[in-house]
Amino acid sequence: MRTAWRVAGALATVVALLLSTMGLWRTFADARTPTDVAERSIPFDGKSLRIEVAAGDQVSLDIIPGRAGALLVQRVLRWSRGRPDVTDLWDAKTGTLRLGAVCPGSDQPGGPVCRADYLVFIPPETDLEADTTGGNLSVSDLFGKLRLSSVSGDIEADDITGAFWARSGTGSVAAYRLDVERADVEVGAGDVKLSFTSVPTDVKAVVRTAGDVVLEVPPAAYDATVEAAETDVNIEQRPEAKRKILARAPSGHVFVCCE
Structure with missing residues (x-):
């Protein structure tokens, strides 16, 4: 024993x-794990900017206000096997910045570490269009019109003044402290959460398949159209109101309330 x-x-x-x-x-x-940090300054005096991010889930993009007359791109790479192949192209004629990083095998389950995190500073009044594939997209403290999209990544915005438009195939969209008249958000599968600091005139928040919608708007009369499996609407509703809200989540919950 x-x-x-x-x-x-x-x-x-x-x-x-x-x-x-x-x-x-x-x-x-x-x-x-090797890490590579790089920074690039690009002269820029345009009124509108397009940023395209290639590759998959391993590339994230954060966009914040910088100084007038320039774009500042900061990039942090991390990898465990081969150094990522980097895309960093600026087209001055079209005002398009193309970013990306790819490692062989990084898209496979249990593949090597491969990440690229981009932080881009832009003039705060720039009209911005940003597209990603699968990584997260974050934008904050900007005053221009925003048009954001992702195939499968999440989109987050904070303290935005200007028109707000966002689309994601299989990701969620969350936007806080919106000081905008119009917000147009639609996702295939995911959640939508929008919070406003001023009374909007036109809000569209749509989930096409699975997900919930949460809207927080200042007190006012709204013409609200709400379609969902479960609804909870706590705002003043008037069909003749000029302020419009469309909230749809066919298999989820729609919550609309006062801010």
Whole structure:
């Protein structure tokens, strides 16, 4: 019996050591992941800008206000096997910035670490169109018209003054502190959440398949059209009101309330 206990104890010790070693190896491997930081300044005096992000989920894009007369692009790359192939192209004629990073095999389950995080500073009054494939897209503190889209990534906006338009195939859209007259948001599958600091005149928030809609608007009379499996509407509704709200989530919940 003592021998059996000794064997069991030895096996437990071996397992613990293996797990500990694996944990240490994972920590050391993460610590050795190469990182490359780069920055680029681009002269810019246009009124509108288009940013296109290629590749998949491994590329994220954050856009914030910078100084007039220039675009500033900051990029952080991280990889565990081969250095990413980077796209960083500026077309001055069309006002288009193309960004991206691809690693072989990074799109496979359990593939190597491969990430590119872009932070782009733009003049705050610029009209912006930004498209991504699968990474997250974030925009904040801008005053121009926004047109944002993603195939499968999430979109987030904060403190926006100007028209707001957003589309995502299988991602969610969340926009806070909107000081806009018009907001037009539609997703295939995902959630939509919009919060306004001023009374909007025209709001469209649509989920085509699965997902919920949450709208927070200042107190006022609205002509609201709400279609959902479950609805909770706590605003003043008048069919003759000039302010329009369309909220739709056929299999989800629509919540509309006062800010």
